Amino acid sequence: MKILIIEDQQELSDSVRDYLSHENFTCEMAYDFYGAMEKVHLYDYACIILDINLPHGNGLSILKELKSNNKADGVLIISARNSLDDKVLGLNLGADDYLTKPFHMPELAARVAAIIRRKSFEGRNRIVLDKLSLDLQEKIVKGANGRADLTKKEYDLLVYFIANKNKVVTKEAIVEHLWGDSIDMADNYDFIYTHIKNLRKKLLQAGCPDYIHAVYGMGYKFSPAEGRRQ
Amino acid sequence: MKLFTKYTRINLLVMVIVFLLSVGSTYLLTNYVLIREMDADLAGIRDRLIVYYTQYHQLPAGHVLDEEQVTYEPAPGQMKDSEFKLVTRYSQREKKMHNFRQVVFTLPAGDHVYKVTIAKPMEGLHHLFRAFLWVSLVTIGITILAFLLTNRILLRRLWQPFYDAIHAMQNFRLGHTNDLRFPVTTTEEFAFMNESLGMAARKAEEDYLLLKEFTENASHELQTPLSIIRSKLEMLIQEEDLSQRQSEIVRSAFAAIKKLSRLNQSLLLLTKISNQQFNNLQEIPLDERIENKLGQFRELWQTSGIEVSSHLSPATIRASPELIDILLNNLLSNASNHNVPQGTIDISLESRCLSVSNTGLAEPLDPRRMFTRFYKGEQHTGHNGLGLSIIKQICEVTTLRPTYQFSGNRHTFVFTW
Numbered sequence: 001m002k003i004l005i006i007e008d009q010q011e012l013s014d015s016v017r018d019y020l021s022h023e024n025f026t027c028e029m030a031y032d033f034y035g036a037m038e039k040v041h042l043y044d045y046a047c048i049i050l051d052i053n054l055p056h057g058n059g060l061s062i063l064k065e066l067k068s069n070n071k072a073d074g075v076l077i078i079s080a081r082n083s084l085d086d087k088v089l090g091l092n093l094g095a096d097d098y099l100t101k102p103f104h105m106p107e108l109a110a111r112v113a114a115i116i117r118r119k120s121f122e123g124r125n126r127i128v129l130d131k132l133s134l135d136l137q138e139k140i141v142k143g144a145n146g147r148a149d150l151t152k153k154e155y156d157l158l159v160y161f162i163a164n165k166n167k168v169v170t171k172e173a174i175v176e177h178l179w180g181d182s183i184d185m186a187d188n189y190d191f192i193y194t195h196i197k198n199l200r201k202k203l204l205q206a207g208c209p210d211y212i213h214a215v216y217g218m219g220y221k222f223s224p225a226e227g228r229r230q
Numbered sequence: 231m232k233l234f235t236k237y238t239r240i241n242l243l244v245m246v247i248v249f250l251l252s253v254g255s256t257y258l259l260t261n262y263v264l265i266r267e268m269d270a271d272l273a274g275i276r277d278r279l280i281v282y283y284t285q286y287h288q289l290p291a292g293h294v295l296d297e298e299q300v301t302y303e304p305a306p307g308q309m310k311d312s313e314f315k316l317v318t319r320y321s322q323r324e325k326k327m328h329n330f331r332q333v334v335f336t337l338p339a340g341d342h343v344y345k346v347t348i349a350k351p352m353e354g355l356h357h358l359f360r361a362f363l364w365v366s367l368v369t370i371g372i373t374i375l376a377f378l379l380t381n382r383i384l385l386r387r388l389w390q391p392f393y394d395a396i397h398a399m400q401n402f403r404l405g406h407t408n409d410l411r412f413p414v415t416t417t418e419e420f421a422f423m424n425e426s427l428g429m430a431a432r433k434a435e436e437d438y439l440l441l442k443e444f445t446e447n448a449s450h451e452l453q454t455p456l457s458i459i460r461s462k463l464e465m466l467i468q469e470e471d472l473s474q475r476q477s478e479i480v481r482s483a484f485a486a487i488k489k490l491s492r493l494n495q496s497l498l499l500l501t502k503i504s505n506q507q508f509n510n511l512q513e514i515p516l517d518e519r520i521e522n523k524l525g526q527f528r529e530l531w532q533t534s535g536i537e538v539s540s541h542l543s544p545a546t547i548r549a550s551p552e553l554i555d556i557l558l559n560n561l562l563s564n565a566s567n568h569n570v571p572q573g574t575i576d577i578s579l580e581s582r583c584l585s586v587s588n589t590g591l592a593e594p595l596d597p598r599r600m601f602t603r604f605y606k607g608e609q610h611t612g613h614n615g616l617g618l619s620i621i622k623q624i625c626e627v628t629t630l631r632p633t634y635q636f637s638g639n640r641h642t643f644v645f646t647w
Contacts, residue, residue, distance in 0.1 A: 009454050015461035019468075080453035082495070083507070084552060102457035102491050105464040168467045172488060179526065191533035217477045218467055 002043065003027050003112065006036040006059065007051040007078070016049060019105045020112065022166070033057030040066060040073075046116045047074040049108070050095070052081065060093060067094040074115035078103065104173035106164040113163035127162060130224040131208045134159070143206030153178055154199045161212065161222035170219040196220060234385050241381075242374060249373075253366040257359065264355055265331065269314050272333040275300075275348050276312060283337060289344065297323065298350050299330075302337075305345035309336040321351055329356065391415035395424050402431055404438045404506065438505065445501050449494070456491045463487065489614065496616040499556070500603070503623045508550040516554070517542040517579055523558045524577070527566065536569055540577040545584075547647055549628040557624045560617045561586050561643065567613065568641070587642035594636035601632075 001024050007013040008031050017027040028045075030036035033056040040048070040062060048066075052059040063075055075095045079086065082100040090098050096115045099108060117125065117136065125136040131144045139155055141148045150158065160177050161169070171189035178192070200212050213221045275298060282290050289302055299322065312335040321328035332349035394413040402410050410431050412424040466472075467480055502508065520542055531538050547554065565575045565588035573589035599605050601622040604615040625632045625645065635642040 009458060011458045012454065012461055015458070015465050018465055019461070080449050080451075082449075082498075083502070101453040102460045102487070105461055170464070170467070170484060172484060173464075191530050194529075194533070215467075215477075216474060217481050 001025055001046045001116065004030060004036075004039055004043075004045045004048045004073075006030045006048060006054065006062065008032060008054050009051075015105065016108065019167070020109060031055075033059075033062070036062055037065065040071070041069075044071065045073045046119065047076060047112050049076050049078060049112065052077060052079040052086075052090075060090065063090070063093050063095055072119060074119040076108075076111055076115055078108070104170070104176060106160065106167065106169045106173045107177055109167070110160050110163040110177065129162060129165070130211075132203070132211070132224065134162070141203075141206070143203060143208040145205070145207030148202045148206035148208075150199065150202060153195050154202065157195055157199055158203075161220070164222065166221070166223045168215045168218055168221045172219075174219065234381070234389070237385075238378065238381060241377070245374065245377070246370070249366070249370045253363070256366075257362065260358075260362070261355075264358070268331045268350055268352070268355075269333070272298075272314065272331065272348055272350055273312070276333055276335055276346070279346065279348070280337065283339065287339070289337075289339075289346075298348055300349075301347045302344045303347075305336050305343045307336075308338060308343055309334070309345070311335075316352075317349070319349060323351075324353075328353065388417070391417060391420040392423070395420065395427060399427060399431070403509065404434060442505060442507070445498060445505070449498050452494050453491070456487060456494070460484075460487050460491075493614045493616070496614060496620060500616065500620060500623055503553065503620070503627055506627060508553045508627065510550055510552075511548055512551055513546050513548055514551055514554050516545045516547050516584065519554060519558060520577065520579060520584075523562055527562050530566060531575070534566065534569070535572050536566060537572075537574040538577070539574070540579075542577070542579045543581065545579050545581050547628070547630075553624045553628060557621060557628075560621050564588075564617055570639075583644065583646045585642060585644040587640050589639055590641045592639040595634060595641065597634055600634065 003020060003025055005013045005016050005027055007016065007029075010029075010031060013029050013031070017029060021027050028039060028043075030039050033054045036050075036054065036059075037057075050059045050062060054062075059077065059079075063077075066073060066075065075097075077090045077095045077098045078101060079090070079098065080101045087098045096118070097111050099111055127134040127136065133142045134140070135142075136159075141150055141155065141158065156178060157174065160174070171192055174192050175189050178195075196212060200210060203212075204210060209224075211222050211224050213223065215221050279290060279300075290300075312333050314331065314333050317330050317332050318327055319330050319332075320326070321330075329352040330349040331352055332347055334345065334347050337344045337346050391413055398410055398412055410428055412428065415421050415424065463480055463483055467477075472480070520540070524538065524540060528538075562575075565586055568590045569575065569588050570590060575586070575588045578585050596605070601618050603619045605618065606613065606615040621643075622632065624630070628647070630645045630647045633644045633646075635644065
């Protein structure tokens with residue numbers, strides 16, 4: 001499955017590529033308007049990560065071009081502009097999502113995963129990982145022993161972890177994902193601990209190994225393959 | 231005071247003074263002329279009387295039919311000249327005291343000297359003056375009335391383009407592309423004014439766009455390196471073999487990046503608010519908004535052991551929903567971040583008054599500096615000191631009045647609108 005990263009800052013697009021390149025994702029890069037236009041015309045992508053300010057042109061023109069050619073590629077705009085007008089404009093032009101810089105990599109991965117699920121797996125909205133299975137339509141989570149009854153926050157957290165499996169995710173990124181960045185809590189992320197603890201407990205009860213590991217001082221890592229049996 | 235009123239006041243004052251002066255001087259002049267005329271009459275009678283005496287050597291009998299009153303009395307000596315003067319004396323005809331002009335002179339008759347007084351009533355003159363005064367007053371009145379009416383009608387019509395232009399300027403909002411339209415006027419001054427106003431507005435619009443562009447560019451330029459740093463750090467922590475020391479270094483770098491990007495966002499927000507870029511005003515049900523916010527914050531408060539009580543009566547406010555959201559976030563974040571362990575937060579909402587109070591440091595904020603940028607009550611905290619100035623800025627564009635009270639160890643912010 002191919003992802004196109006259109007971003008003029010090479011350092012940033014390298015990070016995005018490195019972070020997203022796992023399993024069945026292949027990332028291609030475009031650093032300016034013309035390069036991006038060429039790639040967009042030649043190939044189809046599962047998801048295009050699109051920066052608005054590009055050398056030689058505006059990212060929104062690429063979006064318009066895609067839509068006028070009836071291309072089904074999912075589009076995630078990443079932009080430094082965080083005004084509501086810009087967001088509304090981007091989404092009205094047919095983008096699937098809008099993420100403001102500076103973003104957390106896990107957030108980007110979660111949004112890309114959501115877009116790809118919506119676009120590419122129409123009808124098939126189940127995720128199966130090891131002993132864990134998720135019905136994204138019904139929001140039902142099952143383990144080997146049956147259904148795990150998750151709260152909305154716990155469910156969101158699980159989907160977020162799945163999009164970032166085998167990656168260390170910071171507490172800060174988790175807080176921003178679940179509560180948004182409007183809540184300015186002074187470096188105190190203790191309150192997410194309760195949610196993590198409950199999620200782990202419920203998954204264990206449902207018959208899944210303990211997939212979630214605390215990474216000292218940093219955050220958490222969800223790794224289904226390495227899950228230790230309790 | 232309106233220009234028209236000022237203009238009228240000065241004009242009326244000058245007009246009244248000029249009228250009074252002219253009435254006064256006309257009165258004096260007429261008086262002078264009439265008295266001279268009368269004196270000439272009296273002198274004529276005197277001369278005729280002297281001629282009569284020289285011819286007949288006797289004094290003429292009283293002129294019963296004439297209005298002049300003539301009296302003779304013996305005098306001790308000869309007077310050099312005739313003496314004219316104004317007197318008040320008894321009028322035999324009208325049977326009351328009256329103003330008279332009289333001439334007194336002496337007439338030598340053999341070995342006697344007679345003092346002769348001829349008095350002529352000034353009745354006619356009196357009536358004349360009265361008529362004169364009335365005519366003047368009525369003329370002044372009519373002139374002033376006509377002046378006021380014409381001015382009122384004429385000036386209102388003449389000044390109409392001015393008021394239209396002002397009205398157009400009042401409706402002019404920066405950042406709204408509706409172009410400024412002034413009414414067409416043939417008055418040179420107003421045409422000039424409209425042209426100048428239009429130019430100033432266009433310039434302001436241009437500057438505004440430039441500024442907006444600059445802010446956006448500045449934001450872009452800063453956000454991109456921030457994104458890069460954050461992404462690199464996030465890649466770094468994926469490494470398997472980070473030591474505990476390295477982890478701690480990365481963690482503090484993360485914290486600093488977070489602070490930096492929050493600071494950048496806050497500064498941008500302040501610029502945007504003062505640029506009035508949030509002008510999608512709506513009627514907002516504040517009680518519902520607060521209820522939602524409380525839901526979002528509840529978990530944080532549970533973890534930090536903060537007791538929250540709220541009394542929300544239905545209330546609406548006309549404002550930008552985005553700004554109200556930011557305002558509530560900042561208020562509740564402040565109330566939680568500057569709280570003490572096991573502290574409390576009280577939120578009360580009445581129809582036009584919102585108050586948020588929280589326990590905190592037993593030291594009031596400096597009311598003069600608390601709303602300035604980068605003000606920090608407690609120096610050690612990780613906050614950027616922009617929260618309250620954002621609140622202040624939002625209050626200014628939303629016409630909220632913020633007040634701060636401190637009592638015991640409770641800090642209370644009250645907003646009225």
